[in-house]
Amino acid sequence: MVGKSVPRVDAYDKVTGRAKFTDDLIPDKCLTAKVYHAKIGNGIVKSIDTTEAEALDGVVKVVTFKDVPDHCYPTPGHPWSVELAHQDIADRNLLTGRVRYYGDDIAAVVAEDEVTASRALKLIKVEYEEYPVEIHPRKSMYGSRPPIHFDKKDNVLARSNYFIGNVEEGLKQSDTVVKRSYKTPIVQHCHIENPISYAYMEKGRIVVVTSTQIPHIVRRVIGQALGIPWGKIRVIKPYIGGGFGNKQDVLYEPLNAFLTTQVGGRPVKLDVSREETFCNTRTRHSIEYDLTAGVDQEGHLLAKDMMAYSNQGAYASHGHAIAANGLTAWRLQYACPNIRGEAYTVYTNTPVGGAMRAYGIPQAAFAIECFMDDIAAEIHMDPLEFRRRNLIEGYYEDAYLKPIAANTNGIFECLKKGADYIHWDEKRKEYANQTGFIRRGVGMSLFCYKTGVWPISLEIAGARLVLNQDGSMQLQLGATEIGQGADTVFSQMAAETLHMDVEDIHIQSFQDTDVTPFDTGAYASRQSFVTGTAVRQCAELMYQKILDYARTLLPNEKRTLSLDHGYIYAEKEPVISLEEVALESYYSLTNSSAITAEVSTQVKKNTIATGCCFAEVEVDIKLGKIRILNIINVHDSGKLINPQLAEMQVHGGMSMGMGYGLSEQLLLDEKTGRPLNGTLLDYKLMTALDTPDLKADFVELEDPMGPYGNKALGEPPAIPCAPAIRNAVLHATGVAFSEIPLTPQRLIEGFQKAGLL
Amino acid sequence: MKKQMQLVQCTVNGKEVAEYVDVRESLLEMLRNRLGLTSVKKGCEVGECGACTVIVDGETIDSCIYLAVWAEGKNIRTLEGLEKNGELTRIQEAFIEEGAIQCGFCTPGFVMSATVLLERGEKLSREAIKKQMSGNLCRCTGYHNIINAVEKVMDENFEKKDET
Numbered sequence: 001m002v003g004k005s006v007p008r009v010d011a012y013d014k015v016t017g018r019a020k021f022t023d024d025l026i027p028d029k030c031l032t033a034k035v036y037h038a039k040i041g042n043g044i045v046k047s048i049d050t051t052e053a054e055a056l057d058g059v060v061k062v063v064t065f066k067d068v069p070d071h072c073y074p075t076p077g078h079p080w081s082v083e084l085a086h087q088d089i090a091d092r093n094l095l096t097g098r099v100r101y102y103g104d105d106i107a108a109v110v111a112e113d114e115v116t117a118s119r120a121l122k123l124i125k126v127e128y129e130e131y132p133v134e135i136h137p138r139k140s141m142y143g144s145r146p147p148i149h150f151d152k153k154d155n156v157l158a159r160s161n162y163f164i165g166n167v168e169e170g171l172k173q174s175d176t177v178v179k180r181s182y183k184t185p186i187v188q189h190c191h192i193e194n195p196i197s198y199a200y201m202e203k204g205r206i207v208v209v210t211s212t213q214i215p216h217i218v219r220r221v222i223g224q225a226l227g228i229p230w231g232k233i234r235v236i237k238p239y240i241g242g243g244f245g246n247k248q249d250v251l252y253e254p255l256n257a258f259l260t261t262q263v264g265g266r267p268v269k270l271d272v273s274r275e276e277t278f279c280n281t282r283t284r285h286s287i288e289y290d291l292t293a294g295v296d297q298e299g300h301l302l303a304k305d306m307m308a309y310s311n312q313g314a315y316a317s318h319g320h321a322i323a324a325n326g327l328t329a330w331r332l333q334y335a336c337p338n339i340r341g342e343a344y345t346v347y348t349n350t351p352v353g354g355a356m357r358a359y360g361i362p363q364a365a366f367a368i369e370c371f372m373d374d375i376a377a378e379i380h381m382d383p384l385e386f387r388r389r390n391l392i393e394g395y396y397e398d399a400y401l402k403p404i405a406a407n408t409n410g411i412f413e414c415l416k417k418g419a420d421y422i423h424w425d426e427k428r429k430e431y432a433n434q435t436g437f438i439r440r441g442v443g444m445s446l447f448c449y450k451t452g453v454w455p456i457s458l459e460i461a462g463a464r465l466v467l468n469q470d471g472s473m474q475l476q477l478g479a480t481e482i483g484q485g486a487d488t489v490f491s492q493m494a495a496e497t498l499h500m501d502v503e504d505i506h507i508q509s510f511q512d513t514d515v516t517p518f519d520t521g522a523y524a525s526r527q528s529f530v531t532g533t534a535v536r537q538c539a540e541l542m543y544q545k546i547l548d549y550a551r552t553l554l555p556n557e558k559r560t561l562s563l564d565h566g567y568i569y570a571e572k573e574p575v576i577s578l579e580e581v582a583l584e585s586y587y588s589l590t591n592s593s594a595i596t597a598e599v600s601t602q603v604k605k606n607t608i609a610t611g612c613c614f615a616e617v618e619v620d621i622k623l624g625k626i627r628i629l630n631i632i633n634v635h636d637s638g639k640l641i642n643p644q645l646a647e648m649q650v651h652g653g654m655s656m657g658m659g660y661g662l663s664e665q666l667l668l669d670e671k672t673g674r675p676l677n678g679t680l681l682d683y684k685l686m687t688a689l690d691t692p693d694l695k696a697d698f699v700e701l702e703d704p705m706g707p708y709g710n711k712a713l714g715e716p717p718a719i720p721c722a723p724a725i726r727n728a729v730l731h732a733t734g735v736a737f738s739e740i741p742l743t744p745q746r747l748i749e750g751f752q753k754a755g756l757l
Numbered sequence: 758m759k760k761q762m763q764l765v766q767c768t769v770n771g772k773e774v775a776e777y778v779d780v781r782e783s784l785l786e787m788l789r790n791r792l793g794l795t796s797v798k799k800g801c802e803v804g805e806c807g808a809c810t811v812i813v814d815g816e817t818i819d820s821c822i823y824l825a826v827w828a829e830g831k832n833i834r835t836l837e838g839l840e841k842n843g844e845l846t847r848i849q850e851a852f853i854e855e856g857a858i859q860c861g862f863c864t865p866g867f868v869m870s871a872t873v874l875l876e877r878g879e880k881l882s883r884e885a886i887k888k889q890m891s892g893n894l895c896r897c898t899g900y901h902n903i904i905n906a907v908e909k910v911m912d913e914n915f916e917k918k919d920e921t
Contacts, residue, residue, distance in 0.1 A: 015853055016836065017835070021795075024795035192800045192894060193800065193860070242897055274800070483861070651898055651900075655898075679801070680805035680806050680894060681803075681805045686899070686900075688887040688890045691887070
């Protein structure tokens, strides 16, 4: 079953429109909540008048920052740390009178319908005292009066650094030293389903149904935010319309939970608009990098130094973990004796940066992989050859975080496949000396990516199997299907270990924290690895339990028993059907005990996945347009559980990566920090028309750490396309852009500066 | 401001429907909230994403920016109307075969757009299919397999035509 392209287990329900998402489950007579957002970028609320709003017919309740709990709570979708020093930063209130970014949440209205709620918002009167707005981290880090958060006087949320060897010495020994700066834009996840939840009370507890990647974490954070025992909260996660990390943060669920308590437990929905999704949920951090490296005459890296400045926005969310993750990537994969890294994550008056597909690595990989090309150009070496000379072949491990290691490493095979597909050697020569306004180029980039978060954070997963009367099996997990195909691959894994057909594994797709085993959810490309380990262990336990019970039904059978596709075998002879065993286990008058298996597993492993992108582009210098002629991602994600789903995952990541490189950026007003293009019309994500044919390929090395030889795949496809495109443009035109997206505006300016126009 | 209600009579998935709707209500809201047709998804409410695509008199429209009262006398089709007694249409099957479904939130809109495109009976190039399908946004699939599915069924339709 593992290794086969079985169709998605949810495909039929999704293609018929039967799959239920949160908004499809809203109960009748559900009240509607809407949030009042600040109309300034920085300051305090001097006064707020809700009298008129409260008087409006149909308004049930208006709450302001004065009505919510005083204490702050953290929002990121990390496992909770029981060690104080490692706990997430708690810097948020449900509503606030201290406005830290344009759109901050000041008040909320609960009304009988949406129109009334919207009208009530317009009747709320707020007076502000305004402070200067700062949207740039490298300015904000010198402090502001008052600081954005009172306990961080210099607005620096966190700083981290490390040293390996002696960079200064290494640079002195180098024949060539190269310094460059790079910058990535703020982008948004743009899942097609906006965040949405509804909440109500039942038996004195709060139930929240929400579009989230992390139901068990949402439960904990609601408890923390409201200051109530976590057992008083139940979170249900239906099908979700994409998450990409935005829903790996606890967004408006705590406020929604609070609001139902304010209206006597009546159901209240909090439906986030597309514009709010852009401004008020999370974004991918913009990060600025200053890189320095020294190489010898043969092109070996002798020393390298990274300075990173990450724009956190107004609240911590995942905060420094993202810049720090990029810092870790800087010391992996390429051999270099002297490495230094330092990162600052800085509060600014902008929308909040959080997790987004590949968690800081798209930013870092953009900088690193552009830099690799720029160094190669400086020493007149083919950029692929330059990388090959510096890449570590085979096993390597992280210098600081044990046991993070490349237990298998298919990067050289990936590069070969990519280079062959794009005809690297021929085209590097063919496109070397072009003139005219239409030019072509080929470029590439690569990456490495950890699988899960151990040992930076906890990895725990749970699984439960229940043998039904007919010999089929229910599989219950706290891990979440968010579109990536988790339910399908978990079903395949269970079927594989239990020697069953996938059709006989009935996976419970909706998570319910009252029922589904504890698991921290979908992020860090962890589930097929960590939850997969739990599924395997659970299935092995179930397998043994079935045989043990079967043995009680076969008292005279001395031979070794096994289970295979519905039958118990004694050696090679079928002796009893699984259905009979199952039926007896439920209804035997002498020996009934329904068979279930459950595990909760801590996984203390981490293994590095890798891959690359090769792109061929055509650049219209006069129009400032890039056309992608050919593009391929090649991934070493270990053994593929489901090759078709794996390919789909790569396609989606490539699309996101191309958008990152070509067109996506959330622009902010300098004066207020307000998003200028927070709609799907003005924020340019890829359409079908913009998308070239996508090629995905794999190198399938069996990883010893993965439960089925597998390692990270969910996020990595989004990493390498943007730098590969940028490097292809460099090859085509000789212009080394340092910032994405490569919009016509940026291209034309760059070409003018380079004298091409 | 009192609610102003108006009777709308139209055909939805082959059935006559008569509903009193708020005159400010979108067709999206009428289909979802009054008729329980929840395949019609709300992604932006301003006609940008295509998740709410339905077929009105043979043409795809974003039901979020189409007033319910405009549906008077119209023939409306949603995804719920495609499958008959558990049998999928060819394009629905092709979406499954080609791996064109991930989170599934944009899927209903894409299937409806593809349905109209295929019913027109024109043979289009891959680029032309992409253009026709570019009113629907998808963040999971990169579109590649969606276009494959449409192209596959279009090719099949023309092979059948050639045979007859």
